[in-house]
Amino acid sequence: xxxxxxxxxxxxxxxSPARQNQARSRHLQSAAGMATDLFDVVSPETALERLHEAGxxxxxxxxxxxxxxxxRIVPGAVRAPEPSPAFDRSLMDGFAVRASDTFGATEALPAxxxxxxxVPMGAPPLGGIAPGEAMVIHTGxxxxxxxxxxxxxxxxxxxxxxxxxxxxxxxxxxAVIRRGDDVAEGAVVIPQGARLRSQDLGGxxxxxxxxxxxxxxxxxxxxxxxxxxxxxxxxxxxxxVRDVNSTTLAVEVERAGGVARTHGIVPDVRAAxxxxxxxxxxxxxxxxxxxxxxxxxxxxxxxxxxxxxxxGILAHGLALKPGKPSIVxxxxxxxVFGLPGNPVSALxxxxxxxxxTLRRLxxxxxxxxxxxxxxxxxxxxxxxxxxxxxxxxxxxxxDGETWAEPIFGASNLIFTLVRADALIRIPAxxxxxxxxxxxxxxxxx
Amino acid sequence: xxxxxxxxxxxxxxxSPARQNQARSRHLQSAAGMATDLFDVVSPETALERLHEAGxxxxxxxxxxxxxxxxRIVPGAVRAPEPSPAFDRSLMDGFAVRASDTFGATEALPAxxxxxxxVPMGAPPLGGIAPGEAMVIHTGxxxxxxxxxxxxxxxxxxxxxxxxxxxxxxxxxxAVIRRGDDVAEGAVVIPQGARLRSQDLGGxxxxxxxxxxxxxxxxxxxxxxxxxxxxxxxxxxxxxVRDVNSTTLAVEVERAGGVARTHGIVPDVRAAxxxxxxxxxxxxxxxxxxxxxxxxxxxxxxxxxxxxxxxGILAHGLALKPGKPSIVxxxxxxxVFGLPGNPVSALxxxxxxxxxTLRRLxxxxxxxxxxxxxxxxxxxxxxxxxxxxxxxxxxxxxDGETWAEPIFGASNLIFTLVRADALIRIPAxxxxxxxxxxxxxxxxx
Numbered sequence: 001x002x003x004x005x006x007x008x009x010x011x012x013x014x015x016s017p018a019r020q021n022q023a024r025s026r027h028l029q030s031a032a033g034m035a036t037d038l039f040d041v042v043s044p045e046t047a048l049e050r051l052h053e054a055g056x057x058x059x060x061x062x063x064x065x066x067x068x069x070x071x072r073i074v075p076g077a078v079r080a081p082e083p084s085p086a087f088d089r090s091l092m093d094g095f096a097v098r099a100s101d102t103f104g105a106t107e108a109l110p111a112x113x114x115x116x117x118x119v120p121m122g123a124p125p126l127g128g129i130a131p132g133e134a135m136v137i138h139t140g141x142x143x144x145x146x147x148x149x150x151x152x153x154x155x156x157x158x159x160x161x162x163x164x165x166x167x168x169x170x171x172x173x174x175a176v177i178r179r180g181d182d183v184a185e186g187a188v189v190i191p192q193g194a195r196l197r198s199q200d201l202g203g204x205x206x207x208x209x210x211x212x213x214x215x216x217x218x219x220x221x222x223x224x225x226x227x228x229x230x231x232x233x234x235x236x237x238x239x240x241v242r243d244v245n246s247t248t249l250a251v252e253v254e255r256a257g258g259v260a261r262t263h264g265i266v267p268d269v270r271a272a273x274x275x276x277x278x279x280x281x282x283x284x285x286x287x288x289x290x291x292x293x294x295x296x297x298x299x300x301x302x303x304x305x306x307x308x309x310x311x312g313i314l315a316h317g318l319a320l321k322p323g324k325p326s327i328v329x330x331x332x333x334x335x336v337f338g339l340p341g342n343p344v345s346a347l348x349x350x351x352x353x354x355x356x357t358l359r360r361l362x363x364x365x366x367x368x369x370x371x372x373x374x375x376x377x378x379x380x381x382x383x384x385x386x387x388x389x390x391x392x393x394x395x396x397x398x399d400g401e402t403w404a405e406p407i408f409g410a411s412n413l414i415f416t417l418v419r420a421d422a423l424i425r426i427p428a429x430x431x432x433x434x435x436x437x438x439x440x441x442x443x444x445x
Numbered sequence: 446x447x448x449x450x451x452x453x454x455x456x457x458x459x460x461s462p463a464r465q466n467q468a469r470s471r472h473l474q475s476a477a478g479m480a481t482d483l484f485d486v487v488s489p490e491t492a493l494e495r496l497h498e499a500g501x502x503x504x505x506x507x508x509x510x511x512x513x514x515x516x517r518i519v520p521g522a523v524r525a526p527e528p529s530p531a532f533d534r535s536l537m538d539g540f541a542v543r544a545s546d547t548f549g550a551t552e553a554l555p556a557x558x559x560x561x562x563x564v565p566m567g568a569p570p571l572g573g574i575a576p577g578e579a580m581v582i583h584t585g586x587x588x589x590x591x592x593x594x595x596x597x598x599x600x601x602x603x604x605x606x607x608x609x610x611x612x613x614x615x616x617x618x619x620a621v622i623r624r625g626d627d628v629a630e631g632a633v634v635i636p637q638g639a640r641l642r643s644q645d646l647g648g649x650x651x652x653x654x655x656x657x658x659x660x661x662x663x664x665x666x667x668x669x670x671x672x673x674x675x676x677x678x679x680x681x682x683x684x685x686v687r688d689v690n691s692t693t694l695a696v697e698v699e700r701a702g703g704v705a706r707t708h709g710i711v712p713d714v715r716a717a718x719x720x721x722x723x724x725x726x727x728x729x730x731x732x733x734x735x736x737x738x739x740x741x742x743x744x745x746x747x748x749x750x751x752x753x754x755x756x757g758i759l760a761h762g763l764a765l766k767p768g769k770p771s772i773v774x775x776x777x778x779x780x781v782f783g784l785p786g787n788p789v790s791a792l793x794x795x796x797x798x799x800x801x802t803l804r805r806l807x808x809x810x811x812x813x814x815x816x817x818x819x820x821x822x823x824x825x826x827x828x829x830x831x832x833x834x835x836x837x838x839x840x841x842x843x844d845g846e847t848w849a850e851p852i853f854g855a856s857n858l859i860f861t862l863v864r865a866d867a868l869i870r871i872p873a874x875x876x877x878x879x880x881x882x883x884x885x886x887x888x889x890x
Binding site for chain 2: 069086093122124142183184190198201203209210226238245248250254255302333347370371374395401412
């Protein structure tokens with residue numbers, strides 16, 4: 001050993017290695033469920049529950065035209081101002097008839113009907129039909145008075161220019177949709193909390209609803225911390241790395257219906273982080289800090305996140321891999337998240353905690369109502385019971401089933417996800433899963 | 446019968462009922478595969494193949510910053526300008542060591558090492574380590590010269606402020622990622638035709654690639670035709686309905702990476718439709734006409750679509766339900782689609798034909814490489830062999846599997862889709878499917 005180079009901790013605010021060691025041991029005990037204080041690891045579901053029950057603000061509402069409403073969430077149900085369709089319509093090209101006139105019609109013994117006109121498109125029929133009469137009608141055409149069914153043109157034959165033979169009987173309402181059959185006036189057409197899809201907007205357009213009340217996109221402030229982090233456009237000096245999380249999280253915020261506001265990279269200095277966090281808090285509906293990887297950066301983040309407002313930290317440490325060193329807090333109504341600096345961990349925790357919170361702030365259920373997607377494992381996967389594991393995987397189809405091939409690799413760097421199609425979920429109850437098991441996956445799309 | 450009201454076709458350009466009937470019979474023959482001319486119904490796959498092999502323009506390229514690149518497609522592969530990571534890094538909090546110094550270490554007989562410093566975050570270590578020495582290192586820290594592995598802090602104990610005991614042996618490279626381990630310099634990091642996801646942009650940021658060459662969003666011109674169609678903001682008179690397709694298709698265009706340009710509603714007059722189509726053709730990369738439901742509107746659309754340029758119509762009629770009366774054409778390099786006026790049919794055909802063409806124009810494979818999603822049918826579904834059927838369904842999870850409950854209803858109006866989570870696909874080879882069958886579905890998200 002070389003006495004000249006013996007290490008002596010120099011920074012007063014850094015935890016000494018011995019204290020780090022103690023803290024770490026305490027943390028490991030917690031992970032095993034042996035301690036009970038607030039900083040125990042909890043499941044991501046528990047962390048989310050604590051946050052959402054701690055008093056999130058009610059969703060705000062703004063009214064936008066349909067052309068700006070795609071992907072937005074409606075905090076209140078939308079009802080039909082009128083019935084749809086607005087009039088009895090034909091579902092086929094053919095002839096509007098009285099069903100009773102066609103009873104018993106066959107190819108051998110067709111029913112002859114007089115054709116008394118043609119229903120124009122976009123206008124009501126001129127007159128109606130009497131018994132023994134029919135009118136030419138097109139798909140979408142308005143049924144003339146006296147008719148109650150449509151015979152498909154394929155089941156008719158012209159006798160001359162003024163009469164047809166009907167070769168098959170129709171029942172009342174055949175090939176017809178009646179006023180209000182699809183939507184009754186006043187019925188809920190878009191349920192509360194729904195995310196507006198193309199067909200939802202189309203349905204509203206059909207009813208003449210050209211503007212809709214939606215939740216404004218929550219603003220999410222993104223702060224990156226870490227002395228080793230430089231912006232992507234800089235050439236890192238030895239030991240430095242470029243900021244990845246500001247790029248990835250901004251995309252995920254927009255995907256989850258939010259507006260991302262990046263607040264840059266803050267050095268590992270508590271006061272600097274606190275200033276940045278308070279500025280973000282004042283401007284944003286959610287604040288997300290991705291912590292540097294060092295112990296001191298994580299300590300600063302925890303301290304600052306806990307000091308921004310009441311009630312403060314609700315969960316510190318998740319029973320989750322990757323993503324364990326995460327913090328969930330509420331500061332006077334604003335959710336604040338401390339995400340791990342590792343880009344893969346940050347994306348996993350964003351997906352599990354931040355995206356559902358974005359949905360909740362917009363008045364939607366935290367979890368998407370869609371059933372989880374599933375695939376079969378191509379091989380055995382090890383995991384530790386008591387912790388949820390997410391493992392990057394590539395997907396392939398074989399024999400009509402989806403198979404997930406786990407992508408292993410100690411690195412957990414961003415390119416693990418670049419190569420993956422999905423994250424497979426190994427539940428906390430599992431102690432590893434054998435090949436062939438059915439697992440939930442979240443597509444990385 | 447009432448002679449005064451006998452029907453006499455009045456419009457010269459409308460097909461007489463008799464001729465309509467003939468045309469319809471011919472069409473039905475084709476559907477059964479009994480005729481061979483160009484206007485046979487073909488599978489959606491065949492229609493797409495014909496279009497994509499008829500000579501689509503090469504994708505164009507524009508360079509955008511990462512912040513504008515999410516969801517865009519890269520027409521050419523992106524390579525790493527430098528290796529990642531750029532230096533040997535620690536994957537853990539612990540001590541950088543020489544692995545050989547820890548061989549045989551146990552709790553009973555630990556290896557004692559002198560701690561000669563701490564690796565700072567964001568800077569290279571001051572000096573290296575000699576045999577018998579260790580250096581404090583944090584996750585992401587740069588390995589000091591002389592070290593080849595990291596011992597987790599949990600497997601060490603401080604003897605005093607200058608030395609530790611290592612209680613477990615490590616092998617070379619343990620808890621370390623070496624320069625270039627994740628991505629070698631020059632390696633393809635984003636394959637040609639990939640759609641940029643959050644993690645892809647993060648990977649590029651990590652490599653200092655702040656701008657990326659992507660395909661510009663193709664411009665899609667949307668034209669609605671039909672005498673019965675009025676804009677959503679108008680109150681329809683009896684027989685009229687509001688335009689739904691301009692709203693739904695615009696959203697789908699954006700979802701598929703395009704820019705929608707609506708060209709309004711054109712009446713069922715051939716010259717008017719031709720003028721609108723030629724104007725759209727001049728401004729857009731794809732033209733989509735959703736035809737009115739009447740026979741004459743469909744005839745006009747077919748005539749106009751066929752006359753816009755060479756080679757003209759490539760498929761007229763699809764072996765598909767809903768969506769049979771569709772037209773696929775290429776007009777001097779610009780794809781032109783005639784979609785059914787029915788909103789559900791239009792969305793199905795958009796998804797099957799227009800969206801893949803949008804991807805191809807941007808340099809991506811027409812079909813997404815993701816394996817299809819699958820669910821089990823809750824009940825028997827009837828279908829006709831030789832035709833692909835898409836049926837709206839709601840999804841639910843039961844016993845760890847996804848089940849699809851078909852939503853039946855003759856109407857096929859837009860609210861069928863508003864109520865659905867997915868479209869299930871009954872393949873052309875099937876003559877109906879029994880309950881419990883595994884079916885592909887396309888989420889309606």
